[in-house]
Amino acid sequence: MTVKLVYLAWVRERIGVAEELRDIPVNVTTVAQLMAWLADQGPGYAQAFAEPTVIRTAIDRAHVAPDALIADAREIAFFPPVTGG
Amino acid sequence: MTVKLVYLAWVRERIGVAEELRDIPVNVTTVAQLMAWLADQGPGYAQAFAEPTVIRTAIDRAHVAPDALIADAREIAFFPPVTGG
Amino acid sequence: MAVRVQTEDFDIGREIAALTNDRTDIGAIVTFTGTVRGTAQDAAISTMTLEHYPGMTEDELSRIENDAHARWPLQASLIIHRIGTLHAGDNIVLVVAASAHRQAAFEAAAFLMDFLKTRAPFWKKETDADGNGRWVDARETDETAAAAWLR
Amino acid sequence: MAVRVQTEDFDIGREIAALTNDRTDIGAIVTFTGTVRGTAQDAAISTMTLEHYPGMTEDELSRIENDAHARWPLQASLIIHRIGTLHAGDNIVLVVAASAHRQAAFEAAAFLMDFLKTRAPFWKKETDADGNGRWVDARETDETAAAAWLR
Numbered sequence: 001m002t003v004k005l006v007y008l009a010w011v012r013e014r015i016g017v018a019e020e021l022r023d024i025p026v027n028v029t030t031v032a033q034l035m036a037w038l039a040d041q042g043p044g045y046a047q048a049f050a051e052p053t054v055i056r057t058a059i060d061r062a063h064v065a066p067d068a069l070i071a072d073a074r075e076i077a078f079f080p081p082v083t084g085g
Numbered sequence: 086m087t088v089k090l091v092y093l094a095w096v097r098e099r100i101g102v103a104e105e106l107r108d109i110p111v112n113v114t115t116v117a118q119l120m121a122w123l124a125d126q127g128p129g130y131a132q133a134f135a136e137p138t139v140i141r142t143a144i145d146r147a148h149v150a151p152d153a154l155i156a157d158a159r160e161i162a163f164f165p166p167v168t169g170g
Numbered sequence: 171m172a173v174r175v176q177t178e179d180f181d182i183g184r185e186i187a188a189l190t191n192d193r194t195d196i197g198a199i200v201t202f203t204g205t206v207r208g209t210a211q212d213a214a215i216s217t218m219t220l221e222h223y224p225g226m227t228e229d230e231l232s233r234i235e236n237d238a239h240a241r242w243p244l245q246a247s248l249i250i251h252r253i254g255t256l257h258a259g260d261n262i263v264l265v266v267a268a269s270a271h272r273q274a275a276f277e278a279a280a281f282l283m284d285f286l287k288t289r290a291p292f293w294k295k296e297t298d299a300d301g302n303g304r305w306v307d308a309r310e311t312d313e314t315a316a317a318a319w320l321r
Numbered sequence: 322m323a324v325r326v327q328t329e330d331f332d333i334g335r336e337i338a339a340l341t342n343d344r345t346d347i348g349a350i351v352t353f354t355g356t357v358r359g360t361a362q363d364a365a366i367s368t369m370t371l372e373h374y375p376g377m378t379e380d381e382l383s384r385i386e387n388d389a390h391a392r393w394p395l396q397a398s399l400i401i402h403r404i405g406t407l408h409a410g411d412n413i414v415l416v417v418a419a420s421a422h423r424q425a426a427f428e429a430a431a432f433l434m435d436f437l438k439t440r441a442p443f444w445k446k447e448t449d450a451d452g453n454g455r456w457v458d459a460r461e462t463d464e465t466a467a468a469a470w471l472r
Contacts, residue, residue, distance in 0.1 A: 008374055009444035010456045061377035063440065077374060077442075081459030084371065084402060084443025085272075085355055085414050085434060093223050094293035095305045146226035148289065162223060162291075166308030169220065169251060169292025170204050170263050170283060170423075183334025186354065194359030194409035200430070201352045202423065203337065208345030258345035272353065272434055273466070279351070280427050315424070 001026070003070070005038075007048070008079035011055065014048035024070065031057045032066040034076065048078070056081055086111070088155070090123075092133070093164035096140065099133035109155065116142045117151040119161065133163070141166055171239065171247055173231035175222060177254040180264050189246040189268055196245045198272040200279040202265040208258035210306070216299045220253045220262070223291035227251070234285040238267065241281065242274040249282060251292060281319055288316040322390065322398050324382035326373060328405040331415050340397040340419055347396045349423040351430040353416040359409035361457070367450045371404045371413065374442035378402070385436040389418065392432065393425040400433060402443060432470055439467040 006019045028037045032052065039049035049055065057064050058077040070076060091104045113122045117137065124134035134140065142149050143162040155161060182201060190196050206218050231249050238247060246268040256262060263286065267278035287309075294306040333352060341347050357369050382400050389398060397419040407413060414437065418429035445457040 006374070008442065009372055009446075058374070058377055058442070061374075061380050063381075077377065079374065079442060080444060080456065082439065082442055083445045083457045083459050084373070084441050085438040091223070093291065094221055094295075143223070143226055143291070146223075146229050148230075162226065164223065164291060165293060165305065167288065167291050168294045168306045168308050169222070169290050170287040181334050182337055182352075183332050186333055190356065190410070192410070194357075196356055197358045199352075199354040199356065201333075201350075201354075202427070203350040203352075204423065205341065205348055205350065206345075207348045207421065259341070259343070259347075270358065272355065272431075273462075276353070276427070276431050276434075280423075283423055283427075 001071075003073055004075045006075060006077035008077060010080055011048045011078050015044040017044075029069055029071065030066065031059075031064060031068045031070060031076070034070055035066070035078070038078075054080065086156075088158055089160045091160060091162035093162060095165055096133045096163050100129040102129075114154055114156065115151065116144070116149060116153045116155060116161070119155055120151075120163070123163075139165065171232075171235050173228055173235060173249045173251075175224075175227050175231075175251050175253055177252060179252070179261055180250050182264060185248060185250070185264060186266060189248055189266060193245065195270065196268045197270045198275040199266065199268045200272070200275040202263070202279050202283050203261060204263040204283075206256050206258050206260045206262060210296055213298055215258060215296045216301075217255050217257055217297045218260075218262075219255045219295045219297065219303075220251075221293045221295070222251075222253050226291050230290050231286065234282060234289060237285070238278045238281050242267075242269060242278045244269050244274065244278055247278065247282070249286065251286070251290070253292070284312070284316040284319060287312040322383075322386050324379055324386060324400045324402075326375075326378050326382075326402050326404055328403060330403070330412055331401045333415060336399060336401070336415060337417060340399055340417060344396065346421065347419045348421045349426040350417065350419045351423075351426040353414070353430050353434050354412060355414040355434075357407050357409050357411045357413060361447055364449055366409060366447045367452075368406050368408055368448045369411075369413075370406045370446045370448065370454075371402075372444045372446070373402075373404050377442050381441050382437065385433060385440060388436070389429045389432050393418075393420060393429045395420050395425065395429055398429065398433070400437065402437070402441070404443070435463070435467040435470060438463040 248266040250264040269275040399417040401415040420426040
């Protein structure tokens with residue numbers, strides 16, 4: 001499955017990429033599994049996903065929980081807890 | 086004791102007077118007693134003070150309860166529950 | 171801290187600017203604006219006339235404002251209340267509370283309104299299209315809201 | 322109902338006027354304005370940069386606004402959030418809730434802010450006078466405030 005991945009705020013800074021298209025292995029089915037898999041993709045990824053419980057995720061621009069399934073996702077975004085307002 | 090009495094909103098309309106100086110009998114010592122005494126001063130007063138529990142009172146421009154003493158008051162105001170804002 | 175009783179309208183943007191200008195310690199500003207609705211109990215209102223008790227009004231509004239400052243860390247506050255004859259859609263009252271954080275600003279603004287509604291000596295008289303005047307009744311819910319702060 | 326994400330400043334008085342103009346069914350308007358404070362954790366802030374997630378931001382703000390309209394009888398509402406580089410004293414966010422009565426307007430404005438703070442994808446980075454940047458941490462109290470509405 002090819003998915004557009006979006007990284008924001010310090011997640012983006014650590015990875016050094018704002019967005020990318022990635023082929024996700026078929027055995028990666030949840031958000032939590034995807035974060036674990038991404039943490040192995042290089043030093044920046046390892047640093048960004050070092051504490052996965054801190055990272056928030058949106059699938060197709062809506063918030064999801066770590067156990068959400070990524071099947072059918074077109075765009076998955078990872079970001080720190082929001083701090084607007 | 087001579088006191089300035091102030092009437093506001095429909096209390097004023099019923100009495101027909103906005104303010105007046107009155108000599109208060111010495112046996113009238115509380116706000117509640119003053120309202121009862123005023124109710125006897127004419128038809129407008131009787132109408133204004135027909136339901137004394139509805140009327141609010143201020144002594145020298147601060148809210149007081151019906152059992153407040155009127156001694157030392159310079160100005161006593163009677164008015165309906167407030168409806169500003 | 172300021173209270174004003176006036177016949178003229180107010181400009182909310184200008185009032186906020188005057189309160190916050192050149193200050194960098196404010197993080198949250200809450201305003202409440204009360205306006206004249208066009209209907210009351212399903213009947214059209216032509217005009218609303220606001221009467222007050224000059225002298226006491228300013229004292230009472232200042233007491234309410236002082237109470238708010240004693241309860242919350244406020245950087246600034248403002249109460250403006252109009253008097254005289256108003257029409258549907260017109261501004262009646264403006265309350266502003268400014269603090270470092272939003273909870274204090276929200277709570278203080280609500281507190282100011284709850285006590286303004288139940289303590290400040292203003293009275294509203296509505297007049298319908300036929301010229302019939304009616305003094306607005308006080309609302310039980312306003313007393314309940316104010317009493318809740320004293321629990 | 323409207324949400325806007327913009328780099329430009331906003332004029333609170335003009336925004337309220339645009340929402341309420343020619344309407345006589347509104348009796349209560351509550352606004353919340355968030356501004357950049359000059360210090361954070363006792364250190365002076367030189368600039369604050371606001372980043373967001375374009376596309377999701379507008380969707381999320383609209384969801385929050387819809388939720389507020391489902392909970393309270395609101396005649397109008399507005400959310401404006403600025404992005405880009407801001408300085409101490411600058412406006413960040415404006416929320417407006419208009420209703421017939423004040424309790425609905427107060428509660429809806431606080432609700433909009435509580436969920437904007439915890440759901441809308443914005444991130445703040447503070448830069449001090451030496452050019453050192455620091456991402457602002459999320460506050461536990463914001464999560465608590467939002468969760469209280471869901472009880």
